[in-house]
Amino acid sequence: MRIKIQQMKTINDFNFENKKALIRVDFNVPLNENLEVTDGTRIRAAKDTITKILEDGGSCVLMSHLGRPNGIEEKLSLKHIVSKVSELIGVQVSFVHDCVGQQAEQAVAELENGKLLLLENLRFHQEEKSGDEEFARALAKLGDVYVNDAFGTAHRAHASTAVVAKYFTKNKCFGMLLASEIKNINKVLTHGEQPVTAIIGGAKVSSKITIIESILNKIDHLIIGGGMAFTFIKAQGGQVGSSLVEEDKQALALSILELAKEKNVTIHLPIDAIVADQFSNEANTKIEDIFTISDGWMGLDVGPKTNAIFSDIILNSKTILWNGPVGVFEMESFAKGTISLGNSIAEATKKGAFSLVGGGDSVAAVKQFNLGDEVSYVSTGGGAMLEMLEGKTLPGIEAILE
DSSP: OOOOGGGOOBGGGOOOTTOEEEEEOOOOOOBOTTOOBSOOHHHHHTHHHHHHHHHHTOEEEEEOOOSOOSSOOGGGOGGGGHHHHHHHHTSOEEEOSOSSSHHHHHHHHTOOTTOEEEOOOGGGSTHHHHTOHHHHHHHHTTOSEEEEOOGGGTTSOOIIIIIGGGGOSSSEEEOHHHHHHHHHHHHHHTTOOSSEEEEEOSSOSTTTHHHHHHHTTTOSEEEEOSTHHHHHHHHTTOEETTOOOOGGGHHHHHHHHHHHHHTTOEEEOOSEEEEESSSSTTSOEEEEETTEEOTTOEEEEEOHHHHHHHHHHHHTOSEEEEESOSSOTTSGGGOHHHHHHHHHHHHHHHTTOEEEEOSHHHHHHHHHTTOGGGSSEEOSOHHHHHHHHTTOOOHHHHHHHO
């Protein structure tokens, strides 16, 4: 999905004085068994948008989902996050126990400039996910301007992301987070400074095939790591022991190698691996050539020679996209490759490269190894970012552009 930046209406195009902004945020945050927020990253990400509106002299009506409730589930009520939102945004938040109807409308009517109101979990109503028109119209009554700042749900055609926007013909825009996501992903997709390197990792070729095919036109180097690398190695006649292989995707792997050659993209596969005799942090391990892994042993991380090669490619890149780890980094014994990769990206960034990290597992790795401040941009949307890289149209973005 290519978006001309000049097409984008953002909150900076509006003055919110005496206006109520209905903002779709992504406050789908993790809670512990005591229903306390354990990671407030997504809440912090909305702060700039909320602050701008309040400083203009407006008020904010915040709507979000939390989890995947089946009807009303008390443990997934957004009331549990009110104190954390107040703490992280720095403004006291009031809460209403529904997101549509008389109770919600009354709370919005009483909302004063400079104040924040959080609505109850959108997904307590099944009409949210089905994109119901009447439900969207009921939501639309709760604001003067619609702001979408939820990149994490922009790929969903839900009532609060895609349908509600049609009731705000001119008064709709992107929040700062969503605008920033679009600009940074576009930077890689449309005008990345060369050489452009994409690192695609993770377990399965099948889940990344569309992305790989879509980005081959835009990159110079493709590094393939993680479990999916073994399908490529076996397809070329390698012996991969008990490593993860998608047997039915070997022909596909070969066709990707062929397509890359046609497009003058250099593909880099691991040349050695840290192999283990079982899938466990306590397993016996050794380093082997990736084409001749012993029977009964499985590759769970890239080896030191591979780390050196990957590092060299990354340090000579000007634009870097990282999606997916190169090993089972959740286990300390198999985290070295992903840590080395992250450190190389951080070093390249320091030298002036633009680096974008996105997709659940690589974002988790960046957090775990404290690399968040060392890269140019960490995307907040897993599925949304992947669909954007695949060139798909995202309903939540399209609805603002219409």
